[in-house]
Amino acid sequence: MSQADLLDQEPVFQLKGSMLAITILELVQNDLERLDRQLAAKVEQAPAFFSNTPLVLALEKLPENGAGLDLAELVALCRKHGLRTLALRASQPQLIEAAGRFDLPVLPPSGARERSLDPAAKPAPAAKPTEPEHRPSRVVTTPIRGGQQVYAQGGDLIVMAAVSPGAELLADGHIHVYGPLRGRALAGIKGNPNARIFCQQLAAEMVSIAGSYKVAEDLRREPLWGKAVQIGLSGDVLNITRL
Amino acid sequence: MAKILVVTSGKGGVGKTTTSAAIGTGLALRGHKTAIVDFDVGLRNLDLIMGCERRVVYDFINVINGDATLTQALIKDKRLENLYVLAASQTRDKDALNIEGVEKVINELKENFEYVICDSPAGIEKGAHLAMYFADEAIVVTNPEVSSVRDSDRMLGLLASKSRRAENGEEPIKEHLLLTRYNPERVTKGEMLGVEDVEEILSIRLLGVIPESQAVLKASNQGIPVILDEQSDAGQAYSDAVDRLLGKEIAHRFLDVKKPGFLQRLFGGRE
Numbered sequence: 166m167s168q169a170d171l172l173d174q175e176p177v178f179q180l181k182g183s184m185l186a187i188t189i190l191e192l193v194q195n196d197l198e199r200l201d202r203q204l205a206a207k208v209e210q211a212p213a214f215f216s217n218t219p220l221v222l223a224l225e226k227l228p229e230n231g232a233g234l235d236l237a238e239l240v241a242l243c244r245k246h247g248l249r250t251l252a253l254r255a256s257q258p259q260l261i262e263a264a265g266r267f268d269l270p271v272l273p274p275s276g277a278r279e280r281s282l283d284p285a286a287k288p289a290p291a292a293k294p295t296e297p298e299h300r301p302s303r304v305v306t307t308p309i310r311g312g313q314q315v316y317a318q319g320g321d322l323i324v325m326a327a328v329s330p331g332a333e334l335l336a337d338g339h340i341h342v343y344g345p346l347r348g349r350a351l352a353g354i355k356g357n358p359n360a361r362i363f364c365q366q367l368a369a370e371m372v373s374i375a376g377s378y379k380v381a382e383d384l385r386r387e388p389l390w391g392k393a394v395q396i397g398l399s400g401d402v403l404n405i406t407r408l
Numbered sequence: 409m410a411k412i413l414v415v416t417s418g419k420g421g422v423g424k425t426t427t428s429a430a431i432g433t434g435l436a437l438r439g440h441k442t443a444i445v446d447f448d449v450g451l452r453n454l455d456l457i458m459g460c461e462r463r464v465v466y467d468f469i470n471v472i473n474g475d476a477t478l479t480q481a482l483i484k485d486k487r488l489e490n491l492y493v494l495a496a497s498q499t500r501d502k503d504a505l506n507i508e509g510v511e512k513v514i515n516e517l518k519e520n521f522e523y524v525i526c527d528s529p530a531g532i533e534k535g536a537h538l539a540m541y542f543a544d545e546a547i548v549v550t551n552p553e554v555s556s557v558r559d560s561d562r563m564l565g566l567l568a569s570k571s572r573r574a575e576n577g578e579e580p581i582k583e584h585l586l587l588t589r590y591n592p593e594r595v596t597k598g599e600m601l602g603v604e605d606v607e608e609i610l611s612i613r614l615l616g617v618i619p620e621s622q623a624v625l626k627a628s629n630q631g632i633p634v635i636l637d638e639q640s641d642a643g644q645a646y647s648d649a650v651d652r653l654l655g656k657e658i659a660h661r662f663l664d665v666k667k668p669g670f671l672q673r674l675f676g677g678r679e
């Protein structure tokens with residue numbers, strides 16, 4: 166075998182599969198003039214998003230499956246706004262035929278999950294700022310035993326019984342324990358530095374507020390160990406004060 | 409309606425089987441038809457403590473697998489009319505237990521008995537879980553030392569969250585604390601946790617305090633439940649616990665250091 170033959174057998178390509186995130190323009194009304202205006206407005210919001218962006222045109226949501234749509238004009242319109250049509254999603258025979266003329270592949274209708282994509286963050290609705298939603302506190306009346314974990318998501322945690330060693334209390338807000346606190350208590354775990362821990366008897370394995378913590382070894386040296394206290398954060402120092 | 413009682417602890421060696429045997433025998437002594445079921449598959453002990461090890465033919469696993477009927481597997485106690493034992497299998501392990509099988513056996517026992525005592529294995533795994541899953545009441549056996557108390561606490565958490573009653577949102581399992589191997593002298597010296605300490609940490613109702621006693625070991629080795637030794641302090645303490653379990657109000661005994669009597673002090677005699 167000559168050198169040339171060997172070279173000839175060397176593969177010149179590889180086939181690969183890949184998942185790409187692609188923008189889909191789903192047309193719901195056959196009104197190209199309005200599309201032109203609305204696209205222009207979008208482009209203004211985020212010009213970078215609309216420069217040579219690959220696009221799939223989805224036409225199956227159009228009334229009458231998009232019969233009578235001028236595909237040539239639609240593709241040209243998209244091109245004008247920086248969107249380059251890669252393929253078509255359609256089920257109407259005329260459109261499929263038209264796609265053939267433009268040499269555009271036709272994709273099967275999608276059953277997959279799609280989320281709506283907004284090129285620019287919507288300008289915040291100028292209306293009144295929304296009231297902070299009130300999340301109810303989580304109230305536990307039975308003892309929390311070692312190995313149990315209780316999380317009050319988005320609010321306060323109130324425990325009306327003893328918290329055993331090895332138990333873990335978590336809250337996005339404050340933690341109140343009306344009994345001995347012998348386990349771990351982590352308040353403001355999403356980073357709220359104003360969260361506090363209140364307890365009738367401080368005997369905790371660990372207390373933490375917004376990530377600043379003290380373990381039992383340090384807590385035991387506190388003069389308030391075993392007493393009713395509140396624990397708050399100032400700067401990054403946990404302050405323990407008598408209740 | 410039959411009551412399912414689980415005797416559990418988390419930690420091993422605290423006296424679960426001794427307690428199961430004593431409480432079961434105590435209930436039978438008071439005229440209640442009682443079955444004691446050994447859930448400690450692979451480490452079968454209950455039959456030894458009950459003194460029926462030579463009469464085990466079929467076991468719990470045989471009944472679950474349908475190799476034997478419950479009537480064939482139940483061993484009747486030679487001393488008491490109302491007392492039966494269902495032995496664990498010694499040749500299998502806990503994986504031989506399954507929830508459907510246990511439920512079937514428990515339901516069948518419920519039809520024929522007033523009390524079913526489930527003697528749980530140590531740990532919090534499958535055997536212990538299945539022993540407590542169908543329970544109405546739980547006796548948590550604890551020694552007055554920190555590791556035992558911590559394990560009991562963990563077990564109480566599981567009773568409150570992983571039992572059938574908890575899963576179905578029914579009334580929770582009624583929990584009783586039984587403190588065993590209690591030595592008032594060592595408590596006074598500060599070497600052992602006191603009753604109040606344990607009660608405070610676990611915050612459940614105290615069913616009884618069983619003093620550390622020579623009688624327990626002797627009874628185990630002879631295969632006689634210690635409650636039948638009416639002379640012993642441990643036997644009397646178990647008797648009180650059974651009465652409390654049945655709803656009687658009885659003051660706790662054996663909590664204080666015994667003061668040596670006049671003659672004992674004089675001659676330095678030992679009990």
